[in-house]
Amino acid sequence: MKTKIVFLGGGNMAEAIFAGLVHNQNFEIEVIQRNPKKSARLKNVYPTIKITSNLEYKLNTNDILILAIKPQQAKESCEAIKDKINQCLIISVMAGMPTSCLNKWLDNPRIIRTMPNTPSSIGKGITAIYSPEIITSDETQLINQIFTSIGIIYSTKNEADIDKIVPISSSSIAFVYYFMEGLIENAVNEFGFEREQATTIIKHVISGSSALLDANPSIAINEQRARVTSKKGATEQGILTFEREQLHDITRMAMQNCYARTLEMAKEFS
Numbered sequence: 001m002k003t004k005i006v007f008l009g010g011g012n013m014a015e016a017i018f019a020g021l022v023h024n025q026n027f028e029i030e031v032i033q034r035n036p037k038k039s040a041r042l043k044n045v046y047p048t049i050k051i052t053s054n055l056e057y058k059l060n061t062n063d064i065l066i067l068a069i070k071p072q073q074a075k076e077s078c079e080a081i082k083d084k085i086n087q088c089l090i091i092s093v094m095a096g097m098p099t100s101c102l103n104k105w106l107d108n109p110r111i112i113r114t115m116p117n118t119p120s121s122i123g124k125g126i127t128a129i130y131s132p133e134i135i136t137s138d139e140t141q142l143i144n145q146i147f148t149s150i151g152i153i154y155s156t157k158n159e160a161d162i163d164k165i166v167p168i169s170s171s172s173i174a175f176v177y178y179f180m181e182g183l184i185e186n187a188v189n190e191f192g193f194e195r196e197q198a199t200t201i202i203k204h205v206i207s208g209s210s211a212l213l214d215a216n217p218s219i220a221i222n223e224q225r226a227r228v229t230s231k232k233g234a235t236e237q238g239i240l241t242f243e244r245e246q247l248h249d250i251t252r253m254a255m256q257n258c259y260a261r262t263l264e265m266a267k268e269f270s
């Protein structure tokens with residue numbers, strides 16, 4: 001029998017997940033998306049998925065509800081469906097929103113917190129998962145099945161780690177893109193390359209760097225870097241510039257500020 005998975009919110013993160021699940025025969029997917037323009041697009045792209053503007057019936061205990069709304073929309077959205085969820089299993093993908101708040105708003109203790117990232121839509125995601133003790137091992141297996149079908153998973157021992165993982169596996173996607181944008185801008189503005197050509201080159205550099213690490217798991221990242229960085233060579237001058245300008249300190253500040261905002265949002269919207 002198929003497990004029903006209902007997404008509350010059909011935005012970027014929800015789509016990243018259900019795009020990866022849509023062909024999995026074990027699941028029946030439904031998406032609640034109140035914005036008519038966004039619903040119309042989803043209906044067009046995913047004709048086999050049921051898209052509705054609100055939950056029109058009561059869920060069963062065996063169904064799964066995935067909370068994929070923004071933290072600022074959480075309280076109002078949870079309270080609006082509270083009477084229809086029947087102690088079903090709930091998975092939150094919301095950054096920063098603690099289970100204690102969700103328990104209260106939904107009157108349901110069966111809440112799993114997760115932190116996926118957007119490459120989930122192409123099966124290359126990484127999802128951190130925190131399951132409280134009340135979740136059975138069968139349910140944990142089911143949750144793992146959902147998230148392994150869109151990438152790899154990482155189980156955390158406590159809920160606080162779900163907040164700590166945000167700058168590491170979720171927001172870091174944007175950090176990498178930001179660095180890529182800098183490389184592309186400079187290829188265009190400083191070295192006169194066409195933007196399209198520069199973009200192709202930098203995308204290939206990033207995917208190639210990652211693939212090289214995967215192909216040689218016994219070679220550490222700093223060793224691979226050393227192989228490109230000859231003494232008194234050109235690359236060394238670039239690395240020395242990053243060191244002099246303390247790029248790692250900037251990275252630390254970016255990650256800390258990202259984490260601080262994750263915690264702040266929980267207070268702000270709970």
Ligand SMILES: NC(=O)c1ccc[n+]([C@@H]2O[C@H](COP(=O)([O-])OP(=O)(O)OC[C@H]3O[C@@H](n4cnc5c(N)ncnc54)[C@H](OP(=O)(O)O)[C@@H]3O)[C@@H](O)[C@H]2O)c1
Binds near residue numbers: 069115
């Ligand atoms: N994007 C990421 O990389 C990422 C990574 C990890 C976790 N997350 C988490 O994922 C969650 C969603 O983020 P997102 O980037 O996907 O945001 P998003 O694109 O804005 O998606 C949220 C969607 O939910 C809809 N919505 C809100 N309340 C609703 C309700 N009561 N009924 C039906 N639909 C409702 C919104 O519609 P309206 O347009 O009408 O408001 C919007 O389309 C956030 O909590 C975020 O912390 C995101």
